[in-house]
Amino acid sequence: MNSIAISDGVHVLGHLSLDQLRVLVTIADTGSFSAAGRSLDRAQSAISQAIANLEDIQGVTLFDRSGYRPILTDVGHVLVEQARMVLVSAARFEAVAANSRTGLEARLAIAIDPLVPTAPLVQSLRALQERFPSLPVSFSTEGLGGSLRRLRDDSAALGLCLLLPTIPDDIVAHPLLRIRLQPVAAPSHPLALLGRPATQADLEQHVQLVLSDPSEPVGEDYGLSSARLWRFVDLGRRMDFLIAGFGWCRMPDHLVETLIGQGRMVRLSIDDDPSPRDALTIYAAHRRDRILGPAGRWLLDELQERLALAS
Missing domain, CATH: 1.10.10.10 (Winged helix-like DNA-binding domain superfamily/Winged helix DNA-binding domain)
Structure with a gap:
């Protein structure tokens, strides 16, 4: 041996x-x-x-x-x-x-929800690498609800995520930034060709493309307006079907602004839209019974400071 x-x-x-x-x-x-x-x-x-x-x-x-x-x-x-x-x-x-x-954690695992914009986070993540160059860091994009599950099963120390409808009691969450959702469809979609604001009756007739938690495919009802739902775990695949005109959905501004400018996507006007008018909050979250290590705390402070300056 x-x-x-x-x-x-x-x-x-x-x-x-x-x-x-x-x-x-x-x-x-x-x-x-x-x-x-x-x-x-x-x-x-x-x-x-x-x-x-x-x-x-x-x-x-x-x-x-x-x-x-x-x-x-x-x-x-x-x-x-x-x-x-x-x-x-x-x-x-x-x-x-x-x-x-020296007391530094052996590794830092970060989980991010699919709707979280990465651009505002890049500088902080690069600064983390520079501050702790020998620290093993894993960074994974999860399906909807995946970040919370990874926090709870202890496979991630820090989650960058939405927490809907409320922050769970076992999670400590620090607000970082806000994103706004807007209803969109391909220019060729019937809802985009109505020539008037869509009604709830209009929406119910057409497929709505929704992100689902893979562990709970039929979970809480957040902004569902159609009787015909196509559920996706992967945000990129949902985007492909959206652009191809298979349905409509609500998307964050940062993901559709360029497509709208290129004429590949159209904003939908909806009468009495039941979806929340307020922007959604992105949190940096960790388990209440798990204290972040030095690198995790440093990254949290860095994110809060950098994003507060940018807002």
């Missing part, structure tokens, strides 16, 4: 050491054993011995030494790239361990 050991600062994986891999990569990058020795502040003989040991242990020839300069063999080229990946992974391993010693 392979073993992992640390001896005199040299990390060993079975009979393979990270130092040997570092020497191999340095030779490939500098072009010669002597240049690698200078780069690593070692004698050329030590470099040669390290590679000889590596070749002997692995049973392969890494360099063709028949010429003036050593040239990587075919297997040498492949193993150099493998060595690079191992060294990067080892560096990340050590960085996560170092972060943990």
Whole structure:
């Protein structure tokens, strides 16, 4: 069985050491054993011995030494790239361990609802990477209701989401920004060709394209106006069907403004529209019984400050 050991600062994986891999990569990058020795502040003989040991242990020839300069063999080229990946992974391993010693969370998982605009969040997420460059961060776009589920099953620490109809008791939510929904359809859709505001009777005759929670396909009624519903989990697929004229729906301004300007989408006027006139609030949310780690708290503060300045 392979073993992992640390001896005199040299990390060993079975009979393979990270130092040997570092020497191999340095030779490939500098072009010669002597240049690698200078780069690593070692004698050329030590470099040669390290590679000889590596070749002997692995049973392969890494360099063709028949010429003036050593040239990587075919297997040498492949193993150099493998060595690079191992060294990067080892560096990340050590960085996560170092972060943990300072109290930083081991990773930060962020879940985002499909209607949440990403543009206002980009700068804060980039700042997070710059502030915590070695922190593993996962960022996933969820189906409707997915962010809340991920908070509750502890697979995400922070959710950027809508919380309808109210904020649940087990969730702490910080308002970030607001989005406004508007009814839209393709220019060729019958509702767009009415020449007058649509009535509830008009809406009921046509397919409404709605986002649904995949775990609760028939859930709470938010802005449903039609007796014919086509339900979607994926926002992009719903957009495809909307543009193709299969139905109408309510979409956030930031997703349809360009399409309306291009003439590929039309705003619908609706008499006595039952949908909320107020804009919907996007929250940064986390579980009440889970305290955010240093990076999560930093990102929350950054989002609140940056978006408050932008509003």
